[in-house]
Amino acid sequence: MSVTPTIVWFRQDLRLADNPALTRALAAGPIIPIYIAPTDSRRTTRHDGFHAGGASRWWLHHSLVALDRSLRDKGSRLLVRRGEPATVLRELAEQAGAASVHWNRRLEPAGIATDREVKQALRETGLAVQSFNGNYLHEPWNVLNKQAKPYKVFTPYWKALLAAGIDQDVLPEPERLEAVPGHIESETVDALDLLPTLGWADDFSDWWTPGESGAWDRFETFLDEVDRYHETRNRMDLDGTSRLSPHLHFGEISPRQVVARVRAEHPEALEEAGTEAFLREIGWREFAANLIYHFPQTERENLDARFDALPWENDPDVLAAWQRGQTGIPVVDAAMRALWATGWMHNRARMIVASFLTKNCLVDWRHGADWFMDTLVDADLPSNTAGWQWVAGSGADAAPYFRIFNPVLQGEKFDPEGSFIRHWVPELADLPDKALYAPWEAKPATLQDAGVTLGETYPEPVVDLKASRQRALDAFQQIKDDSH
Numbered sequence: 001m002s003v004t005p006t007i008v009w010f011r012q013d014l015r016l017a018d019n020p021a022l023t024r025a026l027a028a029g030p031i032i033p034i035y036i037a038p039t040d041s042r043r044t045t046r047h048d049g050f051h052a053g054g055a056s057r058w059w060l061h062h063s064l065v066a067l068d069r070s071l072r073d074k075g076s077r078l079l080v081r082r083g084e085p086a087t088v089l090r091e092l093a094e095q096a097g098a099a100s101v102h103w104n105r106r107l108e109p110a111g112i113a114t115d116r117e118v119k120q121a122l123r124e125t126g127l128a129v130q131s132f133n134g135n136y137l138h139e140p141w142n143v144l145n146k147q148a149k150p151y152k153v154f155t156p157y158w159k160a161l162l163a164a165g166i167d168q169d170v171l172p173e174p175e176r177l178e179a180v181p182g183h184i185e186s187e188t189v190d191a192l193d194l195l196p197t198l199g200w201a202d203d204f205s206d207w208w209t210p211g212e213s214g215a216w217d218r219f220e221t222f223l224d225e226v227d228r229y230h231e232t233r234n235r236m237d238l239d240g241t242s243r244l245s246p247h248l249h250f251g252e253i254s255p256r257q258v259v260a261r262v263r264a265e266h267p268e269a270l271e272e273a274g275t276e277a278f279l280r281e282i283g284w285r286e287f288a289a290n291l292i293y294h295f296p297q298t299e300r301e302n303l304d305a306r307f308d309a310l311p312w313e314n315d316p317d318v319l320a321a322w323q324r325g326q327t328g329i330p331v332v333d334a335a336m337r338a339l340w341a342t343g344w345m346h347n348r349a350r351m352i353v354a355s356f357l358t359k360n361c362l363v364d365w366r367h368g369a370d371w372f373m374d375t376l377v378d379a380d381l382p383s384n385t386a387g388w389q390w391v392a393g394s395g396a397d398a399a400p401y402f403r404i405f406n407p408v409l410q411g412e413k414f415d416p417e418g419s420f421i422r423h424w425v426p427e428l429a430d431l432p433d434k435a436l437y438a439p440w441e442a443k444p445a446t447l448q449d450a451g452v453t454l455g456e457t458y459p460e461p462v463v464d465l466k467a468s469r470q471r472a473l474d475a476f477q478q479i480k481d482d483s484h
């Protein structure tokens, strides 16, 4: 057995269990674990595939601390360095006497480009490089249709993925690790300056525990409820979903582990309503990665080119009102304020606010997507891009352009007692249910009794829902007609 160590470059796989790059490296000898950050992590928002918005950076800080702790528990430690990955890895290989580097692959366009360059640069200096699939059930080039083309529609994609089979042999975490030699220096996670300077994210830790054990605690709690997932998953007022998205994004838990664990408890998981619906959502995560891999331009461009002609209004005041949760539409404001306070938003709420922004307000989906990337703890380029393009109507398997969510009806249906709105928009808390979802339609006396003065204590709607709906329909009809 070789005694030269292998460098394990951690990126979006911040875990010890079911980590193929780590396990395979350990089979060959000792390992040198490293995380590489950009030189200036505060100013760089995009760094080899990782879009480091403010909320993501908060998460990353805590996740790196947790990974270092886990490695130390096993006898090792996480090296943290800043710089260009190829340069950092070359220097480290020299210091550690390493002959090879392992990592788990990423699928974002910029991540792929960086990895390709790094691989070439390292091989040119005689280092061996091996990469693995640690972040998805299947990689996009393995799930193609009969013509060997990528799927653009979810259901056949998911069927094909299931038919290809899901590997259930999750890899165990290592029991002990060899110490990293003391002369190999590391920066501290604090020195990366990832935490926001303003107190914005201070309360995030009330909601989240980044890291591998936090991911498992969350998952185990959710598993007790998974039977009801199909009934509760759309309710914004309930804790009916797993909230695993940031843990999955940072790779603190792998989708393979998720599927294997669900199936261990529910051998007929694909036949039972709750577990089937949950696994299908894991499938949407795979589908989003499939889309960004095969259609990398969709990070910024409409997949459906007809949408290039859409006359977006892009009113900056409307965008700002949306970002601050001051649109005057209670369910939209509740969702946007929840996002700001917790770094997360319910999927139903994401669809509502995205539909409102792109359709009622005619603001280009890219503005919404950028805001999400900056404020979500689960900011994930593939899922975010697919989500926004789907809602805007420009994406794969997209919602038809004429499906414009009515935020009043959506609120009534998916927050039926109004507790989600009342929690996040407390200035409306005393309104009766009837007036809560559309206060601009309430009688003056009702508003007065609840201490609400529209335009003063709570905004008037930034757009008229009915008129803006029609404006959007006309705009969408226009681009459809023009394309014939």
Ligand code: FAD
Binding pocket: 233, 241, 242, 243, 244, 245, 246, 248, 249, 278, 281, 282, 283, 284, 285, 286, 288, 345, 346, 347, 348, 350, 351, 354, 372, 376, 378, 379, 380, 381, 383, 384, 385, 387, 388, 391
């Ligand atoms: P659960 O319902 O418990 O689902 C389990 C897991 O499946 C999630 O953790 C997630 O990894 C995956 N998943 C669920 N729904 C989707 C979906 N529609 N697309 C892709 N994966 C899904 N998800 C992100 O992880 N990051 C994003 O940046 C992101 N941006 C979005 C933007 C818009 C406009 C929309 C409509 C959706 C977006 N989503 C994004 C997808 C989805 O809203 C979140 O994954 C989900 O709300 C996370 O909550 P959960 O973990 O409780 O999900």
